[in-house]
Amino acid sequence: MNTNNVYDSLKEIFEEQSLAFLKYGPPTLGSRKNALTRLEEEILLYKNEIAQAISSDFGHRSYHETLMTEIFVCIKTIHHTKKYLKKWMKPRRRPVPWYCRPGKAKIHYQPLGVVGIMSPWNYPFQLCIGPMIAAISAGNRVILKPSGRMPETGKIIEKIISKVFERNEVAVVSGSGVNDAFIQLPFNHLLYTGSTRIGKKVMRAASENLTPVTLELGGCSPVIVAKDFPVQKAVYSILTGKLFNAGQTCISANHAFIHESQVDQFVEYAVKAIKKMYSTALDNADYTNIVSKERYDNLRLLIEDAKSKGAKIIQPHEQELLQSNKRKILPTIIINTTPEMQVMKEEIFGPILPVISYDSIYDVIEKIEHNQRPLALYCFTYDQETIDTILRSTTSGGACINDTLLHFIQDDLPFGGVGHSGMGRYHGIHGFETFSNAKGVFYQSKVNIMGALRPPYGRLFKTVMDFFIGK
Template sequence: MSKPIEPQPSFEDMGSMLTGLRASHAAEPYPTAACRRRRLQAVAAMLQVNADAIAAAIDADFGQRSRSETRLAELFPAREGLRHAGRHLARWMRAQRRATGFWFLPAKSRVFAQPLGVIGIVVPWNYPLLLAIGPLTAALAAGNRAMLKMSEHTPRFGALLCDLLESALGPDVVRVVNGGPEVGAAFCRLPFDHVLFTGSTAVGRHVMRAAADNLTALTLELGGKSPAIVADDADLERVAAALVSGKMLNAGQTCIAPDYVLISENQREALLARLVGQANAAYPTLAHNPDYSAICHAGHYRRLVDWREEARAAGARVIETGPGDEDLAAVRKMPLTLILDCPATCRVMQEEIFGPILPLIAYRHFDEALAYINARPRPLALYLFSDDARRIDRTVRETVSGGLCINETLLHIAQDDLPFGGVGHSGFGQYHGREGFLRLSQPKPVFVQSRFSRVAWLRPPYGRRAALLLRWMLGE
């Protein structure tokens, strides 16, 4: 059982926590591989033992969160990431030998991955477990301590995780704080050794400004409008299944959910019919369906309704899936809502949707689809449905995105050996797997001089031997 939610910590309170973690890090600046592995295993064991309590807390915070989705999309990838890091940790920690320039031989060079210190992790509400444990895995694997700021929209889970993590690892390794936006703003002003933030592009800008005063290094995992391109050769049944599962998971509250679909004019109606069929088959009811999640909070729900109605008023064709006779507003649920012929000025076409609304945009030629994407801010994810090798190769080479997934949605994020991160407006910096270890380490170059060194001949006062050596070095 989680403890009652405590009063919000002040900037001074959090500063004291950071000071304590810094002292612990100074006493153990380079944890051994065995120590790091024990910490990762302790977190994994904590997740296994408390899986039901975690799912219940997130369910309560959302008003209804599918417990199957929590297990599938949060507990499973979090535990897999911990196991992957534990298995590969010793290899990641091994110093890398690097080439030494001919003129400096027989000296040696290597790169040593050094822990940074204390990592600040800002956790969003949409996947509060995975987006806490994923960054924490990278921090612990790299030998760091961490402080986590949980979202005010998931207070029950935040309080629970505070108890669980601090019990599993000890307050000298990790601290968890809860509170509203003012706590988050103060948290980002602390002089961490690195801050990893997951959230919206708008808030990411504020985080970057706050970190600038301390010259704190950042990893920003943002969002944006992640497109899906459906090529002429795609299997529309397969496309519809992937789009519906990717868009309706967590009711579309996923940073890499497909935000809009680019589909050829002659296939749009056929895809539309299949999307409706797939959504109705997967979720025959919505209001009291334990498999379908609610919109997390009232403000987010109102925004989605406003955007949908704005598109409708602007003349867009709006198609809502589901039975149509349920009171969904009472439980903050929204069906998969397909929007066609929407004016580009509508907010649903301009901003990240972050909900189960999916615009379909027609194109005539594949070149138009690529040009449409390239004319907009670079997305966190890009989805292509095609078996044509040339189209796949063109998409890989001619577009820039945080990640690219072919003939599927979302699943690239679950590959532990693939880096995850954004580019441009969708963020910067990658983590997961080895990239996460490296991101939260300092790659320290180490040069080891030998007893014999030609460099000694190049120290002043410069004489005849130095002049001869310089002529040789410069090829004169």
């Protein structure tokens, strides 16, 4: 199918949804909650097939990781949304200045219309369905574009969606040439999750239609372990987040700042932690594949580049390299890093953790602030002054204190990036607001003083203005 035919096919779905939105108007609270209930039922019904599809696309994906990050996160998002949706939909009162009283001011939230959602490959179900839940809760119609790298996952998404929604409510599109055509559609809002490079392309295309965008992009998220924090405890939290999904998580720690007096201790505990969490790596069902040979080869090159430039490579399961040709990268710690190493210049997106020694927290802050703003920042310390200093002096999309990743699953916290790591927020009420038009409405009362400010301007006008702004 040529490019024009692809665009025409997508435009037909878009216009079908736009006409349905105009014809039927905003869905009721009851219809939105019913749709979410049916969606939950189908997700639970097909949870094993979802896991199988994702694992097939990855070459192998831990079943338990899929249950946690794809199924559980979607189900809890539905529960949270249904619990608070009535409250979110109600007009919200706002203060009125005394000279406009007894008038009233309210914000009314109305759906935007047709929303486009483009999801990535690393969490292919949850990062497709999660934003859709927010868009549906706000009363929109949705066109989903799952990652082309995950064809089996795309099929199960389409199967579930077709059982819950009509095509003029939610549609799933896929195929060759769809990405470029998709971002040209005049959506009322477009959410994209993926790389910064493609995010720029999405934003340029959206600007042609003045389509507002939410961009959830990457970022080299740092983790800081202050000297007062127990190293062993920090190690387990950091590596749990780093090795989850084999490091293919946009908010996983990209590199760790460890006090110079504790680097050896950190490495010692890291080796023990890796062996405890994964007694083997390459033939371990709990340890996920790298998604593609291209990504696998790139990660191998990062390790070799660091090694050739003087870094020390620590792989607790190094002996397994001769036992398997599977597309898995061993959990890897890199010390003695330098800025010239490629692993220090890019988002790693794999189970590789460079360790950077530091003397002063202020040196760490300076290094973080001299790089692009990250999607997440992690800080391990019990000292409140240190926490306040780091949060005040650094800018990141989100942050988590004394753990990693867990800010993502807080339904009442906004999630998103800043600068090169993205723009816009969703999750919980913030997703509802992102996909809504917040319409400010003023209700004038029967009795008011504003009539004194109408032409012809005479003594009464002068008296009122003198009172308002002074003589």
